[in-house]
Amino acid sequence: MRGSNAFDVFDIVGPIMIGPSSSHTAGAVRIGLLAGQLCNHEPTELAVFFHGSLARTYSFHKTDVAVVAGVMGIRADDERIKDSINMAQQKGIRVRFDKIRLEGAHPSSILIEMVDHSGNKHVVKSATIGGGNIHIEEINGYKVDIDGKQxxxxxxxxxxxxxxxxxxxxxxxxxxxxxxxxxxxxxxxxxxxxxxxxxxxxxxxxxxxxxxxxxxxxxxAVVSKGLKGKRFYNSCRELVEESEKNNCSISETVVKFEAARSMRSENQVLQEMKEAYSAMKQSIEKGLEKENELLGNIFRGNAAKMDNYIKRNKSICGISLSKVIRNALAVMEVNGSMGKVVACPTAGSAGTVPAAVFTVAEENNLKDEDVIKALFTGAGIGIIIAENASISGSVCGCQGECGAASAMAAAIITELFGGDYDQILSSVSLSLGNVLGMVCDPVAGMVEIPCIQRNAISAVNAILSAEMALAGVDSVIPADEMIGALNEVGELMDERLKDTLGAGISNTPTARKIEQETFGTK
The missing domain is CATH 3.30.70 (Alpha-Beta Plaits)
Structure with a gap:
């Protein structure tokens, strides 16, 4: 789905944000930040209309509070997001929400109407396209094609x-x-x-x-770096060929690219990744230090249960793998409680890379600087997936979110353990192939069931795929062809299986009962 938006490294490993959804929370905040500039972030009236998957899930994913927060100038990592509607009402802003059907629009589209203090009406047509990345299509009816990066x-x-x-x-x-x-x-x-x-x-x-x-x-711009209009490599093979030509690792190629594209030094780019990795570790720690209260509270305390299970030496798959599961649960419980996480590549898959990579690094005494560098390899793979398929659950299903995260983690781990170019790409293909067809069907539209458990599965899948690739197991299907298959399956997938609560786990009798009890829906 290569469109007008060019993804960069920190679109994939980032943003650092308040949960629960990078597309539907962080992306919506950024849309609001852009739209709000038309009325100096002080509208007198604000109407927000949700299309496609958002029409069913906006209240569950906190897209409503996110848009309002952005319009008022509140950024994606600000804990005030959850209180934005109350803040708007206290300022005398009249706020309303509704559903709309927009012909031919992206499935996560938002139409915003605002009235400024001079009585002028402004209309913004937009879409949140995955991982916090956005597209402002029109302002007041005319084309603008804005991604917030310049x-x-x-x-x-x-x-x-x-x-x-x-x-x-x-x-x-x-x-x-x-x-x-x-x-x-x-x-x-x-x-x-x-x-x-x-x-x-x-x-x-x-x-x-x-x-x-x-x-x-x-x-x-609402993304805090000036960018040249330079696109990333079109394919995994092209990325490898560039690395071979310069006799360097894939991570070094990606670091150089991001430095050139963002007009910064390599050290500055590495420092930003260091901050992201630190935030990942903090999200694990926060998820383990207390029982987080999730938005839906369908269940809670599973990270603590896994931690106690480990401490009792009950693991049947080995302590290291049990820690991976525990850490994935920990991050996703922080995300589900509107805590701070790193979208990687999305908030719905934010637990996969931290759990797999941090745990493997810790268990094998790997240096932080080596892990931080290898994260760029994962980011490069994530960009290629985002631009040739999708990382949005509403476009490609959970195979695009957790699948991409798993492929990224597999590539990172394979490079960390000395894998060559072919082994890294094999790990990507193996991990994607293992989750191909995974649908996006969250119970009651909340990023809890089955999203939290799927992060644990995706983290473990990444490690298994890296292990196989390092052992010399050939994926047979090249990584780029597997990404093509991911895109094809996403296009063939029924709309009801793409974060619309129309089918799958979200349509089971128990899930419908939870939805009704939680939100009073029918």
């Missing part, structure tokens, strides 16, 4: 001669301001301008004063 100027002009408009802009704002979008719209033309770096407010003032400009908005 500052941009968007609006409407009466100057419908493209060359003349470009010449005027160059005179006003300089040669480096690119005209990215220029399209007819209601006897005018819509436009989008960007230059790959921060845009100063003076540029907005200059262009706003031109008579031919009828509407203009300065949209500031």
């Amino acid at each position: 500052d941009c100027l968007v609006g409407l002009t009466e100057e419908c001669n493209k060359k003349q408009f470009e010449d005027d802009i160059k005179i006003l704002l300089g040669q480096d301001m690119a005209l990215v979008i220029y399209e007819p719209f209601k006897n005018m033309c819509s436009f989008k301008l960007e230059n790959g770096k921060a845009i100063d407010s003076e540029s907005l003032k200059l262009i706003r004063n031109q008579k031919y400009i009828k509407e203009i908005h300065f949209i500031k």
Whole structure:
């Protein structure tokens, strides 16, 4: 599903966020942060309409509070998200939510209508596309194509001669301001301008004063790094070929790419990954230090139960593997209680990589710096999966979330233990093949059952796949073909099995009873 959005390393290992869902919570916050700029984060009225899978699950995934939080300027890692609706009401903002059907839209689309203090109405059409990544498709009916990674100027002009408009802009704002979008719209033309770096407010003032400009908005990036318009490698094979050419590890190739793309030093990029790894470890610790109260409280305390089981030497699969299970449960219980986790590549799969990688590293006395470096290999695999299939449960099912996380963890572990290029790709293919067809069917729409247990399964699957690959077990099917199969299965999968509560575990009698008791649904 290669679209207009180019994923980067910290779209896949990140964001650091408040749970329970990267798509439906963190992504919704980011959509709100972008939309809220149209009314200076202080609307008088706010109406949010949910399409597709979100129409069924927005209240369960806290997408409603997330959008409101973002519109008011609250970021994805801020614990105030859960109280945003009350905060809005205290400020006198009239808030309402509803469902909508948008023709041909992404299954996780959101339409936002806001009224500012001058009485102007603003409409934003958007989608949250997986792992906290977003796409603003339209503002007030015209195309803008914003992903939140670069500052941009968007609006409407009466100057419908493209060359003349470009010449005027160059005179006003300089040669480096690119005209990215220029399209007819209601006897005018819509436009989008960007230059790959921060845009100063003076540029907005200059262009706003031109008579031919009828509407203009300065949209500031909500991802805190300027990015060049450079895409990652198209395939696993291409990533390996680049590494072979430079006689370096896959992780080194990914570090170099991210440094070049984000216009930072390699040390800065490594430092950001160090912070993500630290946050992963903290989410394990937090999940074990107390019994977290989950949003649905369908069940609780399973990480503690596993911990007690380990301490009683009851493990039937070995203490190390039992710790992997325990740590996956711990992270996902933190996520399910709206605690802080690292989406990797999503919040719904946030327990897989920390549980598999941290536990294996700890049990084998591996150095943190080696683990941090290897995480880039996992991120590279995650990007390729995201751009050639999907990491969104509402697009590709849980095979896209937990499957991608498992493949990432397998690649990380295989590199950590000295696996060569072919062994790393075999581990990716093996891990994906083992979970192909896994549907997204959370009970009552909450990231609890079966999401929490599936993270434990995915973490163990990653270790088994890495072990087989390191032993020389050939996956036979190349990793890129397996990713293609993942995409094909996702496209064939019934919509009811893609986070819509229409079938699978979410449609069992017990699940429906839980849904009714928890939310009063019928």
